[in-house]
Amino acid sequence: MMLRAAVLGHPISHSKSPALHRAAYARLGVDIAYDAVDLTVPQLPEFLAAVRADGSWRGLSVTMPLKAAMAAAVDSVRGVARQLGVVNTVAFEAAADTAGPAGPARLVGYNTDVAGIVNALRYAGVRPRPAAAILGGGGTAAAAVAALQELGAPEAAVYVRDVARAAEARAAAAAVGLPLRILELSAAAPAIASADVVVSTLPPRAADGLAGHLAASGRPTPGVLLDAAYDPWPSRIAAEWAAGGGTVVPGLEMLLYQAVEQVRLFTGHDGPLPAEVIDVMCDAVGAPRRVF
Template structure:
């Protein structure tokens, strides 16, 4: 009988996470009955002790907020992708005991957009300026050939986004959140804000919109996503991102590829439908 292998998602809050549903679906499809995937409520203060307490049965960790930057000092190696945005959402424990941090959100975003036919755009808009927004800029560095306008709430956030743009090689321009409805004129709009933040903008969706990438998955669809689809625009949702980044995590942690994208997506849709 194969030795038990473990993985989990950590964060705070964590009860809402769909990661266990997606990873367990992958294990079933891949015939990995000796693998388990759990969730643990862990904040920044508790993270070092948690990681240090893991034994050799552990294959990897998924990390959500507020741990994506807090974990970096605990790692032996960080990939170029993760270092580019100073955010790690995946930790793999190697056979020789090393801790390697990666960021699957960025390639997951690119894969989710490609699935909806978005390969290249001449310009884009980003709503918000948090950690997900910096990952969005990293993805746009490979997708957008022209300027990206970030709509933010403060001068400090604007400065941060321009700084990320310089670091990632993206021509980032910033605008005040009061002008956020103008974002919808861009061929690609990535909304990275918390639930409810963009609801008031739904009435501003134009008659012939481009592509909306809204990173939320619960509640779904958002009012903006609903209006976008009603006007004939393409919509990429948070579940698309979650599944694509989880596919990459499963492949890295288990060493099995390709991970079962369709089975994972179906499991996520069922879980969301039951909420």
């Protein structure tokens, strides 16, 4: 029986997750078919009911707008995902039935975005206790909050278009104990230019206006910018950041590092993935090779 996994979200046609996962499974010699499924929040319960009844599923990668909804839909949540209430990964685990054969698989939620952000920033040279800012306040911003706490940031400023709509970032900060300031995105340009690290979790092109302000100000941007959006690339804010002298980390690297953890969970691989598996994942999406 061919095993199955997929990335879920809306829209999803741009996702590079299929290329990453297929390359890994081919190199590992594991028969897991990995697809992209366009899915909205109202469609999630029906989809999960179908996969629960199908014993071939091994994992789900979860992207916007499903991350918070998935946290409430799985059977259990582990690790930092429990603190954040945001799930980007679902692993299917066999459920033992003491009265007979094993029952239906249990759906277990994780968050590998945090590891993806931490590794991407560490490889870019971010030092401990950075002055930090986050653009956006949703599910990926929640992961960024946890990642910055792990990197030792004393606090973080979160810039959003509507200060009343940053519930996920606020909840994450309370859960991991990181002091947070919620500010209007329109005021972000001067502050982020002097930050040690900025994580943009905004959708593609949503930071174009902010990039225009950076360009007009002529301010240097010596810090590190991780832009989670990777299509189109380079984004306007990434281009302006680089022009200001800063280091830019494409979202593709974050995607790669979080996918490495997903592959381990979906295959049950014990320990780090072999270097040659990570190499083929990098090649599949044109990401730079790093030493893990």
